[in-house]
Amino acid sequence: MKxxxxxxxxxxxxxxxxxNTLFIGLxxxxxxxQLDFKGLKLALGVEWPFKML
Incomplete structure (x- = not known):
């Protein structure tokens, strides 16, 4: 992550x-x-349930 x-x-x-878990970790x-987010145009987070096989 670092x-x-x-x-x-x-x-x-x-x-x-x-x-979402990635963004929480970040x-x-x-x-x-401390990052510069001035150039950020799109942030897309997705999460869905999954079925264990």
Whole structure:
């Protein structure tokens, strides 16, 4: 998670997608809280129940 946040800090991004658990994990990282979101145009989160086989 920390290395992913470091990559986001080095590389400006305009969109981010993921599941809710990813975004919760990111929000718990101090580095993520310090990112520059000026260029962000789209944030898409998806979550759905799944059936255990």
């Amino acid at each position: 290395s992913f946040c470091a990559d986001l800090k080095k590389n400006p991004f305009t969109a981010i997608t993921g599941v 929000m718990n990282q101090e580095v993520f809280k």
